[in-house]
Amino acid sequence: MLPTGRSSSVAWATKTRREIRDTGTADGSVVVVPVGSVEQHGHHLPVATDTLLADAVSHLGAERVADDVPLLVTPPIWSGFSPHHTSLGGTMTLELEHLLALLEDVADTALENGFDGICFVNGHGGNASVIDNVVSTVGKSNPEVEVTGLTYFQLADSFIDEIRESDVGGMAHGGEFETSLMLHLHAEFVTMDDADAEYLDEPYERGTQDLLVGGALSIYREFEEYSASGAIGDPSLASAAKGEELFDRLGDELADVLRSVSEQAR
Known part of the structure; x- marks a missing residue:
């Protein structure tokens, strides 16, 4: 899964095994793992919203x-921990321990x-505690690696x-924030x-x-219990602009984080 409308020079999925090893063995190398979800986002946004945004x-x-x-x-982890959304339909969720184990396996094999360094970039609020935990468990099993995580x-x-x-x-689940990002990145999926x-x-x-x-x-x-439609916030205030x-400013913020992770990992 790549950002709409362009290829990505940093996509693990498009590299050969030799290219991946060459990048991994370079000094200060970092692997980035987007973590999203497939869960309902009201009637106007697709269920993959969190995955699409974390990946982009x-x-x-x-x-x-x-x-x-x-x-x-890496390719994004597309299913997260979303049991609170299942009653509204459209949601696929992992059990908490299964998500933790999945992230650990992805991290351990990527780090091989x-x-x-590694940075988990999460896009779903329900995953935040799992991200905190996986930073600790992966860090414990890989003490020589700089292990980090954040919610974008x-x-x-x-x-x-x-x-x-x-x-x-007004900036909650499917509100002004997420809807604006989706109008910029994936307007074809927004109604x-x-x-x-x-x-x-x-x-x-x-x-x-x-x-926030x-x-x-x-x-x-x-x-x-919060919303009959499944969306919370004020999407009417959203715009592609x-x-x-x-998106631009989030990119700058994450770039600063990744640069720091690389510096700490050297």
Whole structure:
């Protein structure tokens, strides 16, 4: 899976085994693993939204440092941990322990090619705790490797107020943020006439209030308790122009992370 409309010079899937080994054995090499999900995103976005976006941001960030950092981006992990979405249909989810084991296997075998560092780039909030755990388990089993992970949309925290128009709650599941990115990257999969969503209304003050406004308290609910359509936020404020700016700036942020991982791994 590659970003729409262009090939990628850093795609693991397009390389030969010799090219992969040559990259992996270079000093400061990094392997990037996009991690997404296949889960409902309301009536206007495709179920692969999280996978498509994590994959695209991973490639963009990697391409921006490819002249300085030897690195490759693996094919995305397309299924995540999404049990809270299954009641609405369209969702495929792994068990928590199966996702952790899958990520560990992908990492361990990728690192056998000599890479000095690895970065998991997650695109689904429900995977965040698994990413934290796999950084620890892979790091423990590969003490010589720089093991890192992040959730890509959190990279927007420093600049999001310059772009967003929605109030807190408007950038959630299928809201202004994700819909804008999808309009920029994959407009052919977006049906704005069906963009039926509502603002996130979490009764716990210390719970998550927005995609970029977290809270100390974790809560489990079936997703339909938050939204009849399966989307939360304000997709009516989304635009391809916002998506282009978000994508560009997320690429810069991830590029900085990958450059730092490479430096630490040398």
